[in-house]
Amino acid sequence: MDASDGLPTPRRYWAIAAIALAITMAVLDGAIANVALPAIARDLNASPAASIWIVNAYQLAVVISILPFASLGDILGYRRVFQAGLLVFTLASVACATSHSLVGLTLARVLQGFGAAAIMSVNAALVRFTYPHRLLGRAIGINALVVAVSSAIGPSVAAAILAAAPWPWLFAVNLPTGTLALLLASRALPHTERSPHPFDTPSALLNALALGLFIVGAESLSAGSALGSFALAGGLVAGFVLVRRQLSRASPLVPVDLLRIPAFAFSVVASVCSFSAQMLAFVSLPFYFQDVLGRGQVETGLLMTPWPVAVAVMAPIAGRLADRFSAAVLCGVGSVVLSIGLALLALLPTSATSVALGCVMALCGVGFGFFQSPNNRAMLGSAPRARSGGAGGMQATARLLGQTCGATLVAFSFRASASHGPTLALGLGACFAAASAVVSTLRHHRQVDVQAPRPG
Incomplete structure (x- = not known):
């Protein structure tokens, strides 16, 4: 069937x-x-x-x-x-x-x-x-x-x-x-x-080399290894060769054809920014709660819970809303809420109660959940149905690249300041969430958002 x-x-x-x-x-x-x-x-x-x-x-x-x-x-x-x-x-x-x-x-x-x-x-x-x-x-x-x-x-x-x-x-x-x-x-x-197009084996190998070297290089640099620079440079060179190879192909392995669709490209950039913000928070928050705010391990675990719970509640609600309203507007609102929540976490005094911290964590989860489903819908819905595989692969890749970027920036923040590293990471997370909001706003102004149901 x-x-x-x-x-x-x-x-x-x-x-x-x-x-x-x-x-x-x-x-x-x-x-x-x-x-x-x-x-x-x-x-x-x-x-x-x-x-x-x-x-x-x-x-x-x-x-x-x-x-x-x-x-x-x-x-x-x-x-x-x-x-x-x-x-x-x-x-x-x-x-x-x-x-x-x-x-x-x-x-x-x-x-x-x-x-x-x-x-x-x-x-x-x-x-x-x-x-x-x-x-x-x-x-x-x-x-x-x-x-x-x-x-x-x-x-x-x-x-x-x-x-x-x-x-x-x-x-x-x-x-x-x-x-x-x-x-x-x-x-x-x-x-x-x-x-009917054949599988592009050389491009698959270049893709593995580019992404593998990029991630290993970023992690090595964050750990202070000089070899990370060479790995990162190698990844960038392999990535450049890969993209040049893909530009002349009708159904490229790296979906550069889909990136020519403004709605798709904006959604990818917004996704990388948003997942970077989320990972900056997830990696740094345990250190922030324990080292900065003086909370114990059990309380830290409990304080981390409201965020994913709020995402689980908001994601299906935002998904339903995205079938009726502009995904760009929904994504912009969600990113702004996430940015505000991360900024509040960074600015809260050490005397803040657990209830206040839990509420702000839930606010972050609401913002991220409100962003994620509409953005994924815009990304997937803007691609032709025949290119659904490439769109889905790029969606997952954007998420993983954002998470890698966020985790790497946390390491740099900790190296920059031993005492204020977690706070710095949360501030960077707020900036990345704000960047996601800006990208969503630009997408709305250019009227490139996928709104009403249409044939794929």
Whole structure:
């Protein structure tokens, strides 16, 4: 069945359930390993520094392969790439659970990252073909809700599993969940038309080199390593060659053709700015609460909770509103609220009560949730349906680049000032959120926003 304008019910609900289960696993496994790193390092006789690769290997594999998998989705069909990614992710989870060495676990995490990238790369495209265009904002809101809840419960899920079982069970639980998602996907996901263009292997390798060197270089620079400059320069050179190669192609792996669409380009820039602001806050806030405000670990965990909870509440509401009102206006309002919230966090006195801090954290979550769904809708809806894979891949890449930029800037802030680093990072986050608001305002003034439902 060709999903020309969404799937009928109840098949639509089974399809979104399969997508939600897969995304939940991919997001959770990007975070739960952090909690278990000390236990894993002890069990595998690895140093803390070496054990960090259990996290980095997964993240790097995801970043360098999202756009190639998105291109494969256009060529082979989004359903096939999603199912293949889900199968690889599930089997790699079993390999993680049965690993007995740091090298074996790291290699399994690389495979797991490739599976997660395949899922994430075509996730948005599948959502677009699962729901009718008039309900696209609602569908994206549901997707944002799943991501927000998964991010919020990640540490809690990891702590609960580790309280009852050893660390391999963090990965073993993906076997029944992945099997259920595969069964649902095989019966419910939409079939889509395929693009006849061949896969561009040289561009895929250049993409991996550019993004890999850029991220490694940025992280090395933030740690004070001079080698980071060479890696960063190499990434920029590879990126320049990659973009030059893509300009002459009808269906480029890096969607430079979509970046010529103003609505899409504005949405990508706004997304990078907003996710940079979010990551600047998420990485610096635990240090801010404990080192600056003198709160304990338990209270810090509780104070971090209102933000993702507010995102989970606002994302589906904002998604529904985006089906009726200008996404540019909604994004601008959300970014302004986020900027105000981050500025308030940086300016609050050390005597601020936990209730006041919790309210400001919720305000930040409301702003980010109000931005995310409309912006994703504008990004996806502005691309031709035949390029949904490229649009979804770019959406995920913009999010990951923003998060990488934010985390790197936190490290620079801490190096710039040991005592005021967290406050400086929050101030930078407020600036990035304000920049996102400016970009959204420019998009509205140029009337490039996707507003009313229209054929893809």
